[in-house]
Structure formats: structure tokens, C-alpha cells
Amino acid sequence: MPINYYIFLALALFSIGIVGVLTRRNAIIIFMCIELMLNAVNLLLVAFSKMHYLKNAAADAMTTAGTDGQLFVFFIMVVAAAEVSVGLAIIVMMYRNIHSVDINFLNRLKH
Amino acid sequence: MQNVLQIVYLIPLLPLIGFLVNGLGRKHLSKSMISVIGCGTILASFVLSIWVFLQVKGGNTHVADYFNFISVGALKIPFALQIDQLSSLFLLIITGVGFLIHVYSTSYMQEEKTEHFGRYFAYLNLFIFSMLLLVMGANFVIMFIGWEGVGLCSYLLIGYWFKKQDYNKAANKAFIMNRIGDLAFLIAIFWLIAKVGSVSYTEVFSAANLAKLKATDITIITLLLFIGATGKSAQIPLYTWLPDAMAGPTPVSALIHAATMVTAGIYMIARSNLLYSMSHITMDIITYVGLATALLAATIALKQNDIKKVLAYSTVSQLGFMFLALGCGAYTAAVFHVMTHAFFKALMFLGSGSVIHAMGGEQDIRNMGGLSKKLKITFITFLIGCIAIAGIPPFSGFFSKDAILLSAFEKSPVLYGIALFTALLTAFYMFRLLFITFTGKFRGTQEQEHHLHESPVSMTVPLIILAVLSIIGGFVGIPEVFMHGGDKLGEFLSPVIASHDGHKVSHSTEYMLMGLSTGLVIIMIIFAWIKFKNYQRSEATGFGKVLENKWYVDELYESIIVNPLNKLGSFFSSIFEKSVLDDMVNGVGKMVNYGSRQMRLLQSGQVGNYVLLMVVSMVIIFVIQFFLRK
Amino acid sequence: MNITQILFWFLSVVAIFSALMVITSKNPVYSVLWLIATFFAISGHYILLNAQFLAIVNIIVYAGAIMVLFLFVIMLMNLNKETEPQKNRWLKMAGAVAGGCLLLVLVAALKDTDIKQQQALVNEGNIGLIKNLGKELFTKYVVPFEISSILFLSAMVGAVVIGKKE
Known part of the structure; x- marks a missing residue:
């Protein structure tokens, strides 16, 4: 597959994530949009990894080029999982305190 | 006899040591100690200078290269001492007359306090050191x-x-x-x-x-x-x-x-x-x-x-x-x-x-x-x-x-x-x-x-x-x-x-x-x-x-150089500083103050606004990059 | 148009459609479900790229663990109502326009890159297999791997500390 297609697909998913972050007020949905953006990046990384592999495989059939990219995806998932656990805990605490997950109530930064 | 000229560095070094000892120890040494150190180092230099002079008289000249003092690109300035006819003659004059004057000073300055006595000899030794460096430098x-x-x-x-x-x-x-x-x-x-x-x-x-x-x-x-x-x-x-x-x-x-x-x-x-x-x-x-x-x-x-x-x-x-x-x-x-x-x-x-x-x-x-x-x-x-x-x-x-x-x-x-x-x-x-x-x-x-x-x-x-x-x-x-x-x-x-x-x-x-x-x-x-x-x-x-009145030269310098400079200085301090520099400095402060009051409105505290601004800025940066690349 | 291409287009359409549904659904629970669909589509892409390990991990970790966590939170806090008050219309519009502009700019910027002649290898290539990745992970990347376990531990502790009742 041309790498271009993957790039545009990932861009589309990423931009949808951004639009979601900008338009929604529900903290949980915003959080999910962030996950969506992370996945867009993951997809692109895997696509690049395979592109890299293809480029090197022509010279050396046993090459392991591109493995790094997939491992990065793995680590991103690890970090995302940790992030979700902490983030959701924060949202729970926030709900407990102000009985809402609307980020517009979270304007404490001003004061 | 090259090795005799190898130790020429001692000639300036000895007065320097004398300077350090007298300068640092001026509160602890007695006057006689200070005198002995002050005169002794110069005497040693003088003896060395005679020795060097005799060597030079025998036709030995020498450039002693000690270390690289400055090295920038192609320019190399070594820390080197040069011993030849001219410098050895000056060495004799400096250390010889210098020694006599050191000896003379021991009684002339006798009435000074010990501390100041030490300071005096430290300076005098430092002077001899500098002067020797001046004439010996290569x-x-x-x-x-x-x-x-x-x-x-x-x-x-x-x-x-x-x-x-x-x-x-x-x-x-x-x-x-x-x-x-x-x-x-x-x-x-x-x-x-x-x-x-x-x-x-x-x-x-x-x-x-x-x-x-x-x-x-x-x-x-x-x-x-x-x-x-x-x-x-x-x-x-x-x-x-x-x-x-x-x-x-x-x-x-x-x-x-x-x-x-x-x-x-x-x-x-x-x-x-x-x-x-x-x-x-x-x-x-x-x-x-x-x-x-x-x-x-x-x-x-x-x-x-x-x-x-x-x-x-x-x-x-x-x-x-x-x-x-x-x-x-x-x-x-x-x-x-x-x-x-x-x-x-x-x-x-x-x-x-x-x-x-x-x-x-x-x-x-x-x-x-x-x-x-x-x-x-x-x-x-x-x-x-x-x-x-x-x-x-x-x-x-x-x-x-x-x-x-x-x-x-x-x-x-x-x-x-x-x-x-x-x-x-x-x-x-x-x-x-x-x-x-x-x-x-x-x-x-x-x-x-x-x-x-x-x-x-x-x-x-x-x-x-x-x-x-x-x-x-x-x-x-x-x-x-x-x-x-x-x-x-x-x-x-x-x-x-x-x-x-x-x-x-x-x-x-x-x-x-x-x-x-x-x-x-x-x-x-x-x-x-x-x-x-x-x-x-x-x-x-x-x-x-x-x-x-010395042809009134001092007064002439006073009126053509010192006074105009003073006038210029007072002009700058009273008029230029007050009206131009102060206003400039204060103006910067006022501008920042006003600007920040306006900018504060951007800080709504709403997370959504921040994210929106961030995305808009990213778009702008991308657009700028896009056009710059063309 | 061979089967690979058909699959690619199909999965892409599913992914984008589900992603759009995530941000447009009124009910958070539907959003979560659509997001899971998106993740499945992306996993499908991984399989298409022969990155089998990542495909499985993506389903287990994301679609499984993380999204279940989301669902739990929504259900526990009883948020599964269309309670979200509407945001300022203009702000919403501005957000959509800004996002659209970003997409436009990025597409325009990346449209003419030299990289577009390159191909990504689909269906073949064994670097995405568990054997290969595992070898690399436990030799070259063993230190980051171990550190990530510490990260997990601290995230766990953090979640507990934040989430517990005073």
C-alpha cells in the first residue's frame, strides 16, 4: 500500500480527535478523544515501520529494520494504559467534588 | 653554558616571591624580616643578572620558551624570556639600582607601621618583577x-x-x-x-x-x-x-x-x-x-x-x-x-x-x-x-x-x-x-x-x-x-x-x-x-x-580636556539621563504593564479555550512553515 | 482491486466513521462503544500490516482493559444520560473549524513530500511477529521495559491515592 494512504488516514483520525477535544465538554469524552489521537499515531508508526522494513528487505532478507517502530507502539500503549488509570482516577475525584464532569466548571486555573 | 641561561626565569621569579611573602605576611613579619626578604630577593636577582650579563658578554644569547600564553588560531604567543645584550644591560641597571634603593628604603621608611612597611616592600618587589618582565619578555x-x-x-x-x-x-x-x-x-x-x-x-x-x-x-x-x-x-x-x-x-x-x-x-x-x-x-x-x-x-x-x-x-x-x-x-x-x-x-x-x-x-x-x-x-x-x-x-x-x-x-x-x-x-x-x-x-x-x-x-x-x-x-x-x-x-x-x-x-x-x-x-x-x-x-x-606655574600646562589641560568632559558628563546626567533614558526605561515598564493587563483577558481559566488556542497556534505555525519552505 | 486493497479501504472507512461517531454521540456509553469499534478497525489495519503482536495487544489492552475501565467509570458515576449541557455554539464551531484547518494544513504540507513514492509492506514481513519483537524487547529494550513496569506501579499507586475517599 502507498504510505501516503496511511498518512492521510492517520491524519484524519488525529484531526477527528482534535475536533472532539475542542467541541465536547464531557471530560470522559475528551479523554477518549485523546486515546483516539494516540491510536492514530500508533497506526502511523506501524505503517512507517513496515515501510522501513520494505526498504531494507530489498538488500537483506533477514533484516530487522522497523522493529524499533513497533516496539515504540508497544511502549506508547504501556504509557497510555498508565495514563488512563491515573486520568480516570482524577475524573472520579473531580466528579466526587463538583458532581459533574463538565470541564467548564474547571476554571480554577484562573484564580 | 646554555644551562645557565635556562634558569633566567629565576630573575623575575625571585622578586615575585618576595612580593607574595611580604604582601601576604605583612601583618605577621617583623620589619627586619621584611627588609631581609625584600632586599635579599633583589640581591639574588642582581647576582643572577651579573652572571647572565657575563654569559651574554661571552656571546651567549638565549630565548627561553616556557609555555603557550595565548593560542588563537594561527596566532601563538608564547610566554618567553629573551636574554640578549640590551635586556641584560637593563637587568643590571634595574636589579643593581633597585637593590641599592631597597637598602636605602629600609631606613627611610623605618618610621612606618610594620604593616605599611610590608606593603611598601611588597609593592617595590612587585615593581621590580614587572620591570624585569618588561625588559626580559621575548x-x-x-x-x-x-x-x-x-x-x-x-x-x-x-x-x-x-x-x-x-x-x-x-x-x-x-x-x-x-x-x-x-x-x-x-x-x-x-x-x-x-x-x-x-x-x-x-x-x-x-x-x-x-x-x-x-x-x-x-x-x-x-x-x-x-x-x-x-x-x-x-x-x-x-x-x-x-x-x-x-x-x-x-x-x-x-x-x-x-x-x-x-x-x-x-x-x-x-x-x-x-x-x-x-x-x-x-x-x-x-x-x-x-x-x-x-x-x-x-x-x-x-x-x-x-x-x-x-x-x-x-x-x-x-x-x-x-x-x-x-x-x-x-x-x-x-x-x-x-x-x-x-x-x-x-x-x-x-x-x-x-x-x-x-x-x-x-x-x-x-x-x-x-x-x-x-x-x-x-x-x-x-x-x-x-x-x-x-x-x-x-x-x-x-x-x-x-x-x-x-x-x-x-x-x-x-x-x-x-x-x-x-x-x-x-x-x-x-x-x-x-x-x-x-x-x-x-x-x-x-x-x-x-x-x-x-x-x-x-x-x-x-x-x-x-x-x-x-x-x-x-x-x-x-x-x-x-x-x-x-x-x-x-x-x-x-x-x-x-x-x-x-x-x-x-x-x-x-x-x-x-x-x-x-x-x-x-x-x-x-x-x-x-x-x-x-x-x-x-x-x-x-x-x-x-x-x-609650569607654563600653565596643567591649567591648559584642565580647561581644554577635563572641564569639557565634566560639562558633558553633567549634561548627560542632568538632562539626557532624566528626560531621555529615564523615560525610555519607565516607558518600557508602563508598556509591559498595559500589555499584560490586556493579555490577562486571554487567561479565561477554561481548559477548552486553552486547547483551542493551542490548536490555532499550531495551525498558524504550520502555515508559516509551509509558506517559508516555498 | 485485490482483496488487500478492498480490506484496506473497508477498514479505513470503518475507522473514520466510528471515530466520527465517537465525537458526535450524545450518550457517553455509545461513544465508548464506537471507540471500541475504531480500535478494532485499527487492529485490523495492524493485521493487514502483519503486525500481529500489536494487533492482539491493541485489542487486549485498549479495546479490552482501557475501554472497560471507561465503561466502568461511566456506569458507576451514572453518566450514561444525555446530560451534557450544550457548549457555546460559536465556540463549538470554532473548534470544528480549527480542527478542520489543522487537517487541511497537514494534508497540504504532507501531500508533496518525497516519501509518497514509498510503499508500506502489507501481508508479509515477519518483524511484527511475537518471536522477533520479544527478542528485541528483552535484549535491546530490556531496561525501558523494566522501567515501564515501575511506571505501572507508580500509576497504580497514584490512581489508588487519588481515587480513595478521604
Whole structure:
């Protein structure tokens, strides 16, 4: 597959994530949009990894080029999982305190 | 015998050690310890210098390269010491006269507190160190380090009695005047680096490099170096600091402001004589500046009443003579005069110190008189100094002054006439000083008369040694007419100083000139004797008043340089600062204040807004990048 | 158009459609479900790229663990109502326009890159296999791997500390 297609697909998913972050007020949905953006990046990384592999495989059939990219995806998932656990805990605490997950109530930064 | 010259670094190092020990331990050491350390290090340097001198005399010259001092790109400036005929001669003068003056100082400064006594000797040692570095350096940068070092020590020692505001002002004046010259010196070094790519003597003066330089470059470099020399060696227009520098202790005046530091300019020009010989414009300028300084200072000296001021102006005048010699191409004569002058001027300064010591700090010669009875040794040695400086054969001053006058005559009889006139003035004012001080009746107070005494041995012995040197010092440069091959000094210096092209005047003319000058000098002395043997104080009038006020040069500088600068400064501080700078500074503050008040509205505290702004900024950045790439 | 291409287009359309549904659904629970669909589509892409390990991990970790966590939170806090008050219309519009602009700019910027001639290898290549990745992970990347376990531990502690009742 041309790498271009993957790039545009990932861009589309990423931009949808951004639009979601900008338009929604529900903290949980915003959080999910962030996950969506992370996945867009993951997809692109895997696509690049395979592109890299293809480029090197022509010279050396046993090459392991591109493995790094997939491992990065793995680590991103690890970090995302940790992030979700902490983030959701924060949202729970926030709900407990102000009985809402609307980020517009979270304007404490001003004061 | 190369290994002897390997340890030359000890010569400057010893005074430096002395400086550190005395400077750091001044609160803990006793006076005698300080004296021993201060004098001992110099004595050791002196002994080493003699040794080195003998080596050099045997034909050994040496450039000792110690480490890379500055290394920038292709430019390498090593920390190197050069031992050759010229520097070894200066080494002898500096350490020899320096040692005598150190010994003299031990009693002269005896009344100081131990702490200040230590400070004094520390400075003196530091001075010797810097001066040695100046003459031993193998390139202009090392010379410049020493050059600045002696300037610093001069400043510190002039302001030694720092509790008196006037002395501090004199110290500042000396320092600032020197800075003007130093700047020119520095520019000359940069110019050399730019044009030659090196500052070491051997490379700069190599024939190939000299041929590479354009005539204008040489003229500019030599002129800048000369301006540097006018600062350090007190020539017109930067000479006014030297008379004020007499605020320092008398031995300091003897060492720094008569015998050694002020001759640094002569040394520099003599060192670069190859460059100077290539620029006739500079040579002419040096000649005229030197002659003008000699004449001006001599006329001022006629009417001064402070014993040290007379000697100071005499020093300026003698330095003028040396520059005259340099300008005429008689480098050897100039160096010769540096040497003899170091002897007799140090002698006279120390003699005046002895007088001041006996008079309990009095410096005005109008309050002295008839001291010859009480201060026999001082009187006799002072008399010897006067005869030497006046130039009566066979005293040392005769030979060196004669060499200078002769070189002036070769250049032009008019120059000779003026120089001879100046020499006569010299004889006159020196003997005026001698007669007013030592003959006639005592004019001071009863108390002072009672206090009069001959100085202690440690002060008179240096006087006697210097007196002997003043008598015999001239014999190293006996002119050709008297004795074939008598000019030992010229012979010795010939490897470093291009000898000027032989004597053009016939022997009979030379005899006639000598006879003329000697005869006139003796007439002058007799004239001074008649006029001043029974001196009565009287107010100066008319032209004498102008001379007494030093031609009003200080006032002239005050009104054309200092006052306008002060006015400009007050203009800037009262008007420019208040209305322009303050408004500018306050305006910036106000603008930031207003701007931040507006910007604060952006901080809504809503996370959504922040994210939106972030995305918009990203888009803008991408767009900018996109267009920039095209 | 071979089967691979058909699959690629199909999965892409599913992914984008589900992603759009995530941000447009009123009910958070539907959003979560659509997001799971998106993740499945992306996992499908991984399989298409022969990155089998990542495909499985993506389903287990994301679609499984993380999204279940989301669902839990929504259910526990009883948020599964269309309670979200409407945001300022203009702000919403501005957000959509800004996002659209970003997409536009990025597409425009990346449209003419040299990289577009490159191909990504689909269906073949064994670097995405567990054997290969595991070898690399436990040799070259063993230190980051271990550090990530510490990260997990601290995240766990953090979640507990934040989430517990005072």
C-alpha cells in the first residue's frame, strides 16, 4: 500500500480527535478523544515501520529494520494504559467534588 | 653554558616571591624580616643578572620558551624570556639600582607601621618583577604585561600614603595619563598581529617580515608605540603626571620615576630600533618631541622650589634628551644615557630623600640652606650627582650627554644649538638647587635646625655607591676621539642595535664641540654660584611666574580636556539621563504593564479555550512553515 | 482491486466513521462503544500490516482493559444520560473549524513530500511477529521495559491515592 494512504488516514483520525477535544465538554469524552489521537499515531508508526522494513528487505532478507517502530507502539500503549488509570482516577475525584464532569466548571486555573 | 641561561626565569621569579611573602605576611613579619626578604630577593636577582650579563658578554644569547600564553588560531604567543645584550644591560641597571634603593628604603621608611612597611616592600618587589618582565619578555605581549605591571606599581606607590587625598589624585593622574599611552601601545600590538601575524621580536624584526610591511604600516605602528612611550616616559603631551608622581615616597621616585620605569619607553624604542629606522617621519617626530620636552621641562625646573619637583622636571628633561638621541638614530647613546642617568638621578633623588629625612619632611628648598655643614656625605654625593648631570668631564653624564649632543649635531646644527642650550639650563637649575639647599644660611625653623642630622649608614652607603658609579659609569662609552675602541657599550650592544652610520664629523669639530659645551657649563655653574650662594627668598615675577606655574600646562589641560568632559558628563546626567533614558526605561515598564493587563483577558481559566488556542497556534505555525519552505 | 486493497479501504472507512461517531454521540456509553469499534478497525489495519503482536495487544489492552475501565467509570458515576449541557455554539464551531484547518494544513504540507513514492509492506514481513519483537524487547529494550513496569506501579499507586475517599 502507498504510505501516503496511511498518512492521510492517520491524519484524519488525529484531526477527528482534535475536533472532539475542542467541541465536547464531557471530560470522559475528551479523554477518549485523546486515546483516539494516540491510536492514530500508533497506526502511523506501524505503517512507517513496515515501510522501513520494505526498504531494507530489498538488500537483506533477514533484516530487522522497523522493529524499533513497533516496539515504540508497544511502549506508547504501556504509557497510555498508565495514563488512563491515573486520568480516570482524577475524573472520579473531580466528579466526587463538583458532581459533574463538565470541564467548564474547571476554571480554577484562573484564580 | 646554555644551562645557565635556562634558569633566567629565576630573575623575575625571585622578586615575585618576595612580593607574595611580604604582601601576604605583612601583618605577621617583623620589619627586619621584611627588609631581609625584600632586599635579599633583589640581591639574588642582581647576582643572577651579573652572571647572565657575563654569559651574554661571552656571546651567549638565549630565548627561553616556557609555555603557550595565548593560542588563537594561527596566532601563538608564547610566554618567553629573551636574554640578549640590551635586556641584560637593563637587568643590571634595574636589579643593581633597585637593590641599592631597597637598602636605602629600609631606613627611610623605618618610621612606618610594620604593616605599611610590608606593603611598601611588597609593592617595590612587585615593581621590580614587572620591570624585569618588561625588559626580559621575548615578545611585545610579555613586554606589555610588564608595562602594565609597572604602571600599576607606580600607581600603588604614588598613592602609598593613601590617606592624603592629594596623593590619591596624583596617583590617579599618573595612572590615567599612562592608560592613554598604553592604549596606543595596545593598538600597535594589534596592528602588528594583523600585519605580521606575530609579536615575538625575532619574527617581527626578521628581514623577511620587515620587507613585507608597507611603509605606512611601519609609520603607524612606530608612531603608536611612540605614543605609548610618551605616556610611560613622560614626554609631551603626557608628561604632567611625572612631577605629580613625586607624592610617593622618595626612594620610589628614585627607583620608578627616575631610574627605571620611565626609561621603559626608551627601552621599547631601542628594542624596536629596526622598525624605527625604517620610518623617517616617526624619527623626526621623536626628535622634535624629545627636544621640546627637554627644553620645556628644563625651563620649568628653573623656578621650582620643591626639591623633588626640580628633580622630577630634570628627569622629564633628561628623558627628552634620550628621545632626542633615539630620534637621531643614536640608540646606543640613548641607552648609555639611560644607564648614566639611572646612576646620577637615583643618587640625587636618594640625596634629596636624605635631605628631606634630615629636615623632618620639609621639601621646600626656600626653607633650607647651609646644609653642607651638617650633611657632609649627602652634600658631597649630591655635588657629584650635579656635576655628572651637568656634564663635566670625566663624570659619567659628560660622556652620555656628549654622545647625544653629537648625534644631534650630525642631524642638524640647529638641533645641537637647542640641545646645548637645554644642557646649559640643566647645569644652571641643578646647581641652583645645590646652592640654595646646601650653602648660605639656614632659613628653616629653630626646631628643624636642631633636628638636622646625617642619615644612617644604610642610607649613605647606597649614596656613596651611586656616587662612585656616577663618576666612573661613563667610562664604558668613551668616545672614539679619546681612545680607540673605547666605546665598549656600543660594541656590546651592536648585535641588537643597528649602529648608526659612523661619525660624520671630524675629530677637530668634535673636540671643539666638547670644549664649547664644557666651557659653557662651567660658566653656567659659576653664574649660578654668584646668583644663589646667598639665596634670599623673593616672589617670582613676570616670566618667572609663568615658569613657576609650569607654563600653565596643567591649567591648559584642565580647561581644554577635563572641564569639557565634566560639562558633558553633567549634561548627560542632568538632562539626557532624566528626560531621555529615564523615560525610555519607565516607558518600557508602563508598556509591559498595559500589555499584560490586556493579555490577562486571554487567561479565561477554561481548559477548552486553552486547547483551542493551542490548536490555532499550531495551525498558524504550520502555515508559516509551509509558506517559508516555498 | 485485490482483496488487500478492498480490506484496506473497508477498514479505513470503518475507522473514520466510528471515530466520527465517537465525537458526535450524545450518550457517553455509545461513544465508548464506537471507540471500541475504531480500535478494532485499527487492529485490523495492524493485521493487514502483519503486525500481529500489536494487533492482539491493541485489542487486549485498549479495546479490552482501557475501554472497560471507561465503561466502568461511566456506569458507576451514572453518566450514561444525555446530560451534557450544550457548549457555546460559536465556540463549538470554532473548534470544528480549527480542527478542520489543522487537517487541511497537514494534508497540504504532507501531500508533496518525497516519501509518497514509498510503499508500506502489507501481508508479509515477519518483524511484527511475537518471536522477533520479544527478542528485541528483552535484549535491546530490556531496561525501558523494566522501567515501564515501575511506571505501572507508580500509576497504580497514584490512581489508588487519588481515587480513595478521604
